[in-house]
Amino acid sequence: NAGVTQTPKFQVLKTGQSMTLQCAQDMNHEYMSWYRQDPGMGLRLIHYSVGAGITDQGEVPNGYNVSRSTTEDFPLRLLSAAPSQTSVYFCASSSSPGGGNTEAFFGQGTRLTVV
Amino acid sequence: RKEVEQDPGPFNVPEGATVAFNCTYSNSASQSFFWYRQDCRKEPKLLMSVYSSGNEDGRFTAQLNRASQYISLLIRDSKLSDSATYLCVVTLNKFYFGSGTKLNVKP
Numbered sequence: 001n002a003g004v005t006q007t008p009k010f011q012v013l014k015t016g017q018s019m020t021l022q023c024a025q026d027m028n029h030e031y032m033s034w035y036r037q038d039p040g041m042g043l044r045l046i047h048y049s050v051g052a053g054i055t056d057q058g059e060v061p062n063g064y065n066v067s068r069s070t071t072e073d074f075p076l077r078l079l080s081a082a083p084s085q086t087s088v089y090f091c092a093s094s095s096s097p098g099g100g101n102t103e104a105f106f107g108q109g110t111r112l113t114v115v
Numbered sequence: 116r117k118e119v120e121q122d123p124g125p126f127n128v129p130e131g132a133t134v135a136f137n138c139t140y141s142n143s144a145s146q147s148f149f150w151y152r153q154d155c156r157k158e159p160k161l162l163m164s165v166y167s168s169g170n171e172d173g174r175f176t177a178q179l180n181r182a183s184q185y186i187s188l189l190i191r192d193s194k195l196s197d198s199a200t201y202l203c204v205v206t207l208n209k210f211y212f213g214s215g216t217k218l219n220v221k222p
Contacts, residue, residue, distance in 0.1 A: 033210065042202070042214030043159070058209075090158055094210070103149060104210050106158035 002026045006091050006107035013081040013114045021076040021110050023091030031094045032074040033104075036060065036087040043090065049074055081114045088112070116141050121203050121213035129221050132193045136216045138186040138203030145211075148179050150188050151202040153215065159202055162188075193220045 007022045025032065033048035035058075045058030049068040063085060065077040074093075078085060091107040121138045128134050140148075148165035163170065165177040165186055176189040186203055198220045203213035 043212045048209055103161045109158050
């Protein structure tokens with residue numbers, strides 16, 4: 001059972017480089033989201049999507065883009081990496097964040113360092 | 116104001132102790148409630164859902180008080196393996212995570 005798969009697990013970027021963090025889920029979930037977690041801090045929502053073709057900004061969207069062309073995939077693009085984007089990035093999916101007590105499933109995270 | 120507030124801790128307790136974590140949420144329309152556990156450098160994982168009637172899973176008991184907008188988690192007979200950060204989560208069309216409460220269980 002794959003669940004939520006994130007790639008890569010580790011990445012080092014130089015300032016100004018761009019890259020895409022991949023996230024795929026095989027549970028047919030409509031809701032997908034990206035978070036960043038800095039040392040000793042909680043999860044901060046970057047972007048989220050409630051279905052294919054629909055995305056919205058979270059708490060800290062600047063410097064990141066997303067798209068949702070399929071239900072399964074929700075890639076996160078760093079446009080021009082900055083040291084402030086050094087963090088652990090988590091992708092999560094759920095059938096619905098509303099009623100029904102449906103939990104969020106997380107990927108294993110991508111540890112990104114920008115030098 | 117944050118959607119979900121938690122005491123960051125850390126809570127340092129001996130093995131066998133009972134420990135309680137609390138969490139408050141700001142929006143009375145919040146729909147679902149959870150406790151997640153996060154081990155160091157790992158992804159968060161669901162510990163248990165929280166219902167108004169209260170629910171128990173072994174040594175863990177969760178309670179929801181909608182009138183006070185308050186969620187609690189009680190851990191009885193703490194084990195070393197319970198050491199982790201516990202995240203309070205509420206939903207209102209998306210997931211809102213608390214910053215987490217760190218628990219250290221000592222021998």
